[in-house]
Every structure is written in structure tokens, then in C-alpha cells.
Amino acid sequence: MIEASGFREAMSLLTTAVNVVTTNGDTGRHGFTASAVCSVTDTPPTLLVCMNQASRSHSHFIDNKTLSVNVLGAQHQQLSNVFASRLSSAERFAHGAWTELSTGAPVLEDALVSFDCEIEHIQEVGTHSVLMCRVVAIKPPESPSGQDESLVYFNRAYHYVGQVELV
Known part of the structure; x- marks a missing residue:
């Protein structure tokens, strides 16, 4: 049997993009840092987001x-x-400059890219909820030059990925 600690140790070697996932509604703005985000399909455009059910903001997203x-x-x-x-939540959103697209969920103005989504399906798996999210709007990168570096998480530390185009 695989122990949770052994699984977490192995997963620390899976490089992942770092994202801030946000929502807005009757109870205000909420957000959390997530690495468990991935593309599901482009027809229709869909993302998968995993969120711990014990998170303070879990019910707000649901x-x-x-x-x-x-x-x-x-x-x-x-x-x-x-x-x-x-x-x-108020202290978190005091950092960064925020706007919104279609759904009203906060969008970071200088994010590499932002995906505005409607949650279509929720599946509970162990300690987490798997959110299947249909993308309804995209805020593209501000600088299409390819000079941005992405923030990634690997081996329990931040790293930067990207390259500057040489002319």
C-alpha cells in the first residue's frame, strides 16, 4: 500500500505551474494558490481545478x-x-491589481494568462473536490513577445521557466 507521505514526496517531483484561483459572489471575493490545474479539452474549452475540501474558501467556490x-x-x-x-480574503486581494471578465471572478491584471470559468461539474475524491470548469473568457498575455517567465513549483521550491527570444 502506498502511504500518503510517500505519495506527496513523489508528487513533489512533478513540476507544476503556479496559479491563483479566484471567485466572487454574495459572500465576497475569495482565492487560493493552486498547482493542481490542467487542461481537459479544447472542445468545449475546459479546465480541471482541484481544491481541498477543508479550505476556508471551498464553500464559496462551490x-x-x-x-x-x-x-x-x-x-x-x-x-x-x-x-x-x-x-x-480582503488582505489577500490588497495585493495585486484586479479586474474581471464575464463571470465576475477576480482576474489578475498582469497574469501571464487568465481563464474565466463556470464550474459545470464537481466530483469529490478523497480530501479534494475536482472542479470541471468551462472556459467562458480568456485574458491573453499583456506582452506577446514571449519574454515572460512562468512561476513553477518543483521539489518544494519556486523556479522560473521561460526564455528570452534573441534577435
Whole structure:
């Protein structure tokens, strides 16, 4: 049998993008840092987001049925830590500049890219909820030059991935 600690240790070697996932609704704005985000299909455009059911903001995402996935760049390491901390939602959103697209979920203005989504299906698996999210709007990168570096998490530390195009 595989122990949880052994599984977590092995998963620490799976490089993942760092995202801030947000929602907005009757109970206010909420967000968390997530690495468990991936594409499901492009027809219709769908993302999968995993969220711990014990999270303070879990019920807000479930009730609102909307979210935005904000893909972080190298300059957002502190923002990632803020949204992973025990700060209140108001304190978290005091960091960064926010706007919105179709659903009203907060979108980070300088994210590498943001996906605005409606949550269509929720599946509970162990300690987490798996959210199947239909993408209804995309905020593309501000600088299409390819010079941005992506913030990734590997072996329990932040790293930067990307390359500057040479002319």
C-alpha cells in the first residue's frame, strides 16, 4: 500500500505551474494558490481545478459556481505566498491589481494568462473536490513577445521557466 507521505514526496517531483484561483459572489471575493490545474479539452474549452475540501474558501467556490484561473509569472512569487497564507480574503486581494471578465471572478491584471470559468461539474475524491470548469473568457498575455517567465513549483521550491527570444 502506498502511504500518503510517500505519495506527496513523489508528487513533489512533478513540476507544476503556479496559479491563483479566484471567485466572487454574495459572500465576497475569495482565492487560493493552486498547482493542481490542467487542461481537459479544447472542445468545449475546459479546465480541471482541484481544491481541498477543508479550505476556508471551498464553500464559496462551490456556491458561486464560477472561478478564474490566473497563471502566475516569475514576478508573482510573493502573491503566490499571500494566497497560500492564512490572511483574510480582503488582505489577500490588497495585493495585486484586479479586474474581471464575464463571470465576475477576480482576474489578475498582469497574469501571464487568465481563464474565466463556470464550474459545470464537481466530483469529490478523497480530501479534494475536482472542479470541471468551462472556459467562458480568456485574458491573453499583456506582452506577446514571449519574454515572460512562468512561476513553477518543483521539489518544494519556486523556479522560473521561460526564455528570452534573441534577435
